Amino acid sequence: MKSGKLALLSSDSDTINEAHSQHELPGDAPFDAVSTALEIEEKLSLNEGKNCYIGKAAKEDVEYIESPEITEKGEIINTESAERRVYTTTFLLVPDEFVIVDNSAGKFLFPLLSEETAHTAFPAEINVDSFTAEYDDAEYWKVGFEGRADGTENGVLHGDAVFNDSEFGAVVTDSNKNQIGANFEYGGELLKLFLTKSGYIEVYQPDSIDSEEFSEFIAEVLLPYSQMK
Structure with a gap:
């Protein structure tokens, strides 16, 4: 799982x-x-x-x-x-x-x-903003945002290093984020992760990750950013 x-x-x-x-x-x-x-x-x-x-x-x-x-x-x-x-x-x-x-x-x-x-x-809800602030060296390939007051109410940005995007990077950086896709190092491996504010979590890679490793990852990395709805 x-x-x-x-x-x-x-x-x-x-x-x-x-x-x-x-x-x-x-x-x-x-x-x-x-x-x-x-x-x-x-x-x-x-x-x-x-x-x-x-x-x-x-x-x-x-x-x-x-x-x-x-x-x-x-x-x-x-x-x-x-x-x-x-x-x-x-x-x-x-x-x-x-x-x-x-x-x-x-x-x-x-x-x-x-x-x-x-x-x-x-x-549970996951505080996506706090997660991205802590793991600012991760490679983010997807970011969803919401609640902006400048007319751009919500959206999803896909691509490589989306926070560095010349047109929309500042928009997503300064927004309330409700989902992210990220690549970062965990346990000596490159982990490809998708998670949402509403509490959905998915690890795409490595393919070999098992239930024990997934549980350890949630406990060690994601619980500090999780709270009751």
């Missing part, structure tokens, strides 16, 4: 247990109950004695699907039927620090953790 949506954790335990629950639905619902499940697949040992848990979670929901139907009289009508839909996500979890799910659809895990485990999850 080397991408996902970040949340910060407040934990009452340094472990996490598997969980399976059924949640009853109201009497007029098409099904009696829906289920949630959380499985732990692996435990990793990180620096400073921290544990990282790799797992997956699933949540059932009821969705109403509208579809056309031909009646016996030859009329074309729309009918609605209820279906169980199962949403799944993989995750990395470091107790009392963070959890990251593989995409935005996996955000259902955040309230599930709070309800079923000793961990409370808070969706």
Whole structure:
């Protein structure tokens, strides 16, 4: 795993247990109950004695699907039927620090953790401006900006060394930044990173980065710039 949506954790335990629950639905619902499940697949040992848990979670929901139907009289009508839909996500979890799910659809895990485990999850924001100020020697190949008062409300600039762009470099340097793409040295390797203010993180390179290295990177480099929304 080397991408996902970040949340910060407040934990009452340094472990996490598997969980399976059924949640009853109201009497007029098409099904009696829906289920949630959380499985732990692996435990990793990180620096400073921290544990990282790799797992997956699933949540059932009821969705109403509208579809056309031909009646016996030859009329074309729309009918609605209820279906169980199962949403799944993989995750990395470091107790009392963070959890990251593989995409935005996996955000259902955040309230599930709070309800079923000793961990409370808070969706995170990343302070992109502080990150770029600290890593000013990185090579930035993408910068998104917002909230300018000079008529240029928002935008995204692509290219090599975008902060040095003769036309728009000053605009993005002085703006509130909401996303960046950067190349910089980490752990003796060149790392190609994309991250957003809303808490999405993706490491494009090196291809060989694994879940343990990704977790270490988040803990060491990105958590200092992360806060609860």
